[in-house]
Amino acid sequence: MIKLTNINKYYRQGDQRFHVLHDINLTVDQGEFVAIIGESGSGKSTLINIIGFLDDDFTGTYFYEGQPIHNYTRKQFSRLRNQNVGFVFQNFKLIREATVAENVALPLLYAGHQRREISDRVTAVLDQVGLHGYEDQLPQNMSGGQQQRVSIARAIIGHPHFLIADEPTGALDTETSQEIMDLFxxxxxxxxxxxxxxxxxxxxxxxxERVVKIIDGRVVSDSQGAQDADK
Known part of the structure; x- marks a missing residue:
């Protein structure tokens, strides 16, 4: 489904050019659950920005569902992102003054769906993440774990082809982190x-299932995780 070959990424700062990703080769198939692990500054967030069609300024080849997309325009990348990817972030990125239902419905509103259909889908997806009956709550009155569930509901309501989760448990305590991992x-x-x-x-x-480790912008290992080992 996703195939990256010899991906390199550079940043410019003044007259200096920084080489952030070095010849990244990575293939991810439909249905996989992959962790990308590395210390701060290792390049892991830069890599998922490319995978998630947020960054089109790289060299190398990117095949998505068999199609070469590395030469797509920014507009084409934006369309790919909107139609295929759901994002979950460490700091939730919820609209605090909007209700849970309004937050979760945003992707469908942007896509032009009918309000009746949106209401039904919101109810169903909140049930799926364990938040039945929370439609009218405000995120600011919810726990961190509940807010992350709202953000996951928002990410999956459009039936994306894949999810990108950027440090989704980073702001949560150990018990709540495990609850979120169980949901994933x-x-x-x-x-x-x-x-x-x-x-x-x-x-x-x-x-x-898989753990891909990055150090200094290079993939240094790609190994089997515990979930795959337990199957």
Whole structure:
């Protein structure tokens, strides 16, 4: 589904050019649950920005569902992103003054869906993430774990082809982090959702099927995680 070959990424700062990603080769198939792990500054967030069609300024080849997209325009990347990817972030990125239902409905509103259909889909997806009856709550009155569930509901309501989760447990305590990981594993195993997760936490990474480790912009290992080993 995703195939990156010899991906390189450079940043410019003044007259200096920084080489951030070095010849990244990575293939991820439909239904996989992959952790990308590395220390701060390792390049892992830069890599998922490319994978998630947020960054089109790189060299190398990117094939998505068999199509070469590395020469796409920014507008084409934007369309790919809107139609294929759901994003979950460490700091939730919820609109605090909007209700849970309004937050979750945003992707469908942007896509032009009818309000009746949106209401039904919001109810169904909140049930799926364990937030039945929370439609009228405000995020600011909810726990961190509940807010992350709202953000996951928002990410999956449009039935994306894959999810990108950037440090989704980074702001949560250990028990709540495990609850969120259990939810991701259910989505992956029951729904077949492909998930690519960035984390610096080895315990979180070990629960994924694969663990890809990045150091200084290079993939240094690609190994089997505990979830795959338990199958």
């Amino acid at each position: 594993k259910r989505l992956n195993q029951d729904e077949g959702t492909m998930i690519i997760m960035v984390t610096h936490d080895p315990h979180v990474a070990a629960q994924c």
